[in-house]
Amino acid sequence: MKYNVYRIDGGLALSRAFGDFEYKITKKDDYDGENSAVCVVPDITVINVVKRDKPRYIIIASDGLWDVFTNKEVFEFINMSLKKGISTKQIMTDLLKMAYLKGSQDNISIILIFI
Helix, strand or coil, rough: HHHHHCCECEEEEEECCCCCHHCCCCCCEECCCCCCCCCCCCCCCCCCCCCCCCEEEEECCCHHHHHCCHHHHHHHHHHHHHHCCCCCHHHHHHHHHHHHCCCCCCCCCCEECCC
């Protein structure tokens, strides 16, 4: 398992679901987006957060970031950067560059949503 990320047939990261039709074709050459190696039905989790523990932001990123960073590393980097007054755009740019320098060979997309 490369970068501690589960992959379908050694190539496709499990976080992907849309497109990638080669993983959704049945033996009869039919498309099956639900009962195939990669399913497009989302896995949704609802978490109730107590007001005092309310998170300040949500990070949505592609596996190109998570292949080389842990959740904790990204969280600490963002918090440190915000405390230094670095702009959101620069924080995301720095994270992207760091992921590339750490060896990520996948698409890297990062969205930071303040709540």
